[in-house]
Amino acid sequence: MASAGPTTPRGLALRRAALVALALFGIATVAALVLRSRPDSDLPPVTVAAGATDGTVVRRYDLRSASAGRRLVQTVVLPPGDLRGRPLLVLLHARAQDPTSLAQAPLRAALARLGHRAPVVLLPADDGGSYWHDRDSGAWGSYVLYEAIPTAIRRLGLDGSRMAIGGISMGGAGAFALARAAPGRFCAVGGHSAAVWTSASAADPGAYDDAEDFDRNEPLGPVRRGEDRPYGVPLWLDAGTDDRFLPADRTFARALRARGEDVSFSTGPGGHEPRYWQRHMGRYLDFYAGALADCAARR
Structure with missing residues (x-):
């Protein structure tokens, strides 16, 4: 029997499998660094x-995305009451984060507390x-703007003129970046521990395809x-x-204010971690709901 040498079909297959495993390990390592700045968080x-979450509902449905070239599960968190004409909040998850992890009690309690002002959360x-x-792996920005959002509005009977967008870390x-690509489409924009870098060389591996991709899509420059x-x-x-x-988020806020933008910036105890975001979820939802209400009054 022939041995599984490096040039035999079996040897090549084993080598490819090893390379894939190594790549996945690298991605997992980077993801761990992104989601946790330090391992010894003191946050309870x-x-x-x-x-507190009574009346809220979490639903999921499939969307076949032509932009991303795959089937993607959409999660929506519905506030209590009639959904027709409600505004929409698009909340983008962090790197390697399960989007359903955001649809937990802190977000649902915040929606329930907002009552009739609560948006539907996509x-x-x-x-x-x-x-x-939009990058080599798929047209992800186009997918959100032209597939995920219109589908949610159509399925749930929402007010497509009142939308806000925010996200955690990568999101x-x-x-x-998406609000910049679609000027005038959103009533508010938020970045919670936004993954912003001041140069392409400082960015985490895989965040952008190359320096040109960074220059086209990062928000600060x-x-x-x-x-x-x-x-x-x-x-x-x-x-x-x-x-x-x-530091980069503070630099971004200062740059926005220098351009005359209306920016709320805050910091508090915690690292780059879910407990920090969960602690502030109520404040995030208050911000978006207030901006969406003001948007309705202006329009």
């Missing part, structure tokens, strides 16, 4: 009172590391250079005091 678990899926822009950077039209809507940025993205 977030607790939600019994009954949590799109991706490939785990899209950074929510925060993506929210600003165009604002600093004065290349883009103003957002012209309420903006939100926040990050924990132990978050490695805090």
Whole structure:
């Protein structure tokens, strides 16, 4: 019997399998670094009172995306009451984060508390590391703007003139990039521990395809250079005091203010971690609901 040498079919197959395993290990390692700035967080678990989520519903449906070239599960979190004419909040997840992890009690309790002002929340899926822009792995920005959002509006009977977009980490950077790509479409934009870098060389591996992709899609550079039209809507940025993205997020907020943008910036205890975002989910939803209500009054 022939041995599984490096040039035999079996040897080549084994070598490919080893390379795939190594690549997956690398992705998992980077994802762990993105989702956790430090392993010794002192933040306690977030607790939600019994009954605080009553009336909220989590639903899922499949969307066959031509832009991304695959089937993607959409998660929507529905507030209590009639959905017709409600506004839409698009909330983009972090790198390697399951979007359904955002549809937990802190978000649902915040929606229930908002009552008739609560938006429907859309949590799109991706490939785990899209950074929510059109790139070699798929047209992820086009998928969100022209497939995921219109489908949610049509299925649920929402008010497509009142939309906000925000996100966690990778999703925060993506929210600003998508709002820049679709000026005037969103009533508010938010980045929660937004994964912003000041240069292509500083970016995590895989965040962008190359330096050109970085220049086209990262949110900070165009604002600093004065290349883009103003957002012209309420903006939100926040990050924990132990978050490695805090310096760049603060730089981004300052650059936006220098352009005359209406930016709320805050920080507080915590790192780049789910407990930090869960602790502030109520504030995030208050911001989006207020901006969406003001948007309705203006229109």
